[in-house]
Amino acid sequence: MRVLQALFFPPEQPGGVSSMVPFMLDRFNKRGWEMELFSLPKRIRNKGNEEIEFETFDWAVYAGHPVVDKYIQTLKDYTWWTKLRIQRSFDLIHAHHPIAALVMRRVFPDTPLIMTVHSSYEKELILNGKIEENGPEHQFLTSVYRELEERSDQLITVSNSFKRYLADYVQEPERIGVIPNGFDEKRFRPVHHENQVPQLISVCRLVPAKGLDTLLQACAELKRRGHKFVLHLIGDGPIRTELEELAVQLDIYEETIFYGYILHPEDFMPFFDVFVLPSRAESFGSVYAEAALCGLAVVGTQVGGITEQIEHGTNGLLVPVDDVTALAGALEKVIGDPMYRYQLSRIALEKALKSYSMTRVVQQLRNVYRSYRKEV
Template identity: 60%
Template sequence: MIPNVWNRMVQERWDMDLFYLPKRVRNKGKEPVPFETMDVDRFGESKVISKYIQTLQDYVWWISLQIKQTYDLIHCHHPLVALAFKHCYPQIPVILTIHSSYETELMLNDQITRSGPEKEFLTSIYREVEKKVEVITTVSHSFKRYLSQFVMNPERIRVIYNGFDQTIFRPSEHKNGVPQLVSLSRLVPAKGIDVLIRACAELKRRGKNFVLHVIGDGMAREELHQLCKQLNVQEETIFYGYVLHPHEFMSFFDIFVLPSRAEAFGSVFAEAALSGLACVGTQVGGIAEQIVHGETGLLVPVDDAIALSDALQKLIDDEEYRQKLANAGREYALKHFSLDRVVKEYGELYRSVLEGNKTRQSN
């Protein structure tokens, strides 16, 4: 989404650079970055916390090395990036958009505990960025409620939904003899693909015909392969691994399904809806703000394979209902998640922050 927003704003005569922080930078930063709202030493020794702090130092090193000019405004899309830029350029106003919860995914993937120091540190970062940046935005009202637990002034957090270039998603008329289900995500426990496989095993037990296409890769891939074999759905399931541009062929499937255990927004649902697919998701986070149950898609409880199989069966059995939901879901996505809308809202935010900064400088 971010390169598309950047490209559109440049077309609208914003003088804007797009800056990436590469993953290959490791252990280069040596300059300590002070925290104003917490004592990092109190969290003790932790590989996760040490890696997070080292990454922040690496970002400061990379920014100092690469950026040779000044800016009127900086918009960051990760808390560490915002802290790094604010450290390097304390006088420049910074907007931060928080897209997801790193700590939630680590907990769901059993990499940290709910009561451990890592969660406390990671959630304390939200208070630190609130202290330092001018504006925080996030991608759903649900995720704003989550963030509100950890900041002093939650009413200042703005919600700006993600936006997508509708021109790259092209629904196509097609007739699949067997309903084609597709799921697109990283293969990690947080995404609930194991629940989807169990739901598909139930569909097979009921005598339903389908093919499940799983696009993506990750730490749980081998485990999911084994689960398909255990539940006897390996013949119905195709694992693709990582695919560079899945939107190019998404419209040839019939049903998009992703039973996530947590999702701040869930961009793949908007992308699937724009591609003309009927969508099935869980009643969590931003998914429930994209799908109006029974009108633009179907929602099921988290970790409920039977409820998921029931929802999928409705769409498999009733092609007319499936198409009705797909059409309504696409119209909803076009109205609420367009690139035009997010560019307009970001533009208004930029002007507001720039004007406020001018006023402060003149006083």
């Protein structure tokens, strides 16, 4: 059975999806499946010129807005690149981005198409101050979900929380499958270590949606309470300078290290003590599972897929979004009690190995793929 895994970002790009799918593909290929990866190179811009039409709504009423116009042009570019590069047929296509799914249905109308919706682009744009809630760009992006439902043979998402979110925008939400992300266990190896000063780490794109301003304020509160720590921030993004300036204003710049983008943070993440990321939204939150697989205690927020990974007080701690005092209290608890921190991390590791292994994902997807064998 020939299967095409259609990404948007190239595999070498940072992020849960782009880093997960190549490992998944490798597992399938080792079991005798024939799979290929496909994505749009970042350098492809303004090459496509075919007209775009949707079956379930008229996108032209939203034309003229930057986000919409860029989305439509990217659809055209992805179409151009797909027709240029793919010269063979496949028995099944599994898309991991709305643009990839819509293009694949357009170019290969008779091939079964599975679409996994990994995140809510519109929610991220709202939180990052790029579009207005309920504005035209928001309406356009949420209308795409209904189009995906119409065009795909199967919709899948990564958490029950995100399935409930999608329910407002599709006609048959009960048909959406849920397959949480999985991770190659061999990439993550907990390392026994003892740090005299607690080491906190966060890995993410530096954008407002990740709540790093809340984290810096909470760390400033920790310092005022007399706690020693080092905060390691791995990632880059448009608000890096703003965050560095905030760290200076809060008098925690000496305690904070800004690394920028690192390709494989899991290589040294196991040497830290606590992973913390106070996100304002997460469909799944792959990095929390990755941190657990590295043997870290995990602190997150009560949103989205994070709450399906972390049971408060059992395998991690959860705090309300934007609650500096609660976050400082949670961090104080885990850095002040090494035994409690160890217990949280041990149970988190056990759950992650059981629930988020790549083996489990491969088994679940294999069943989905085989259900379409009779149709090809």
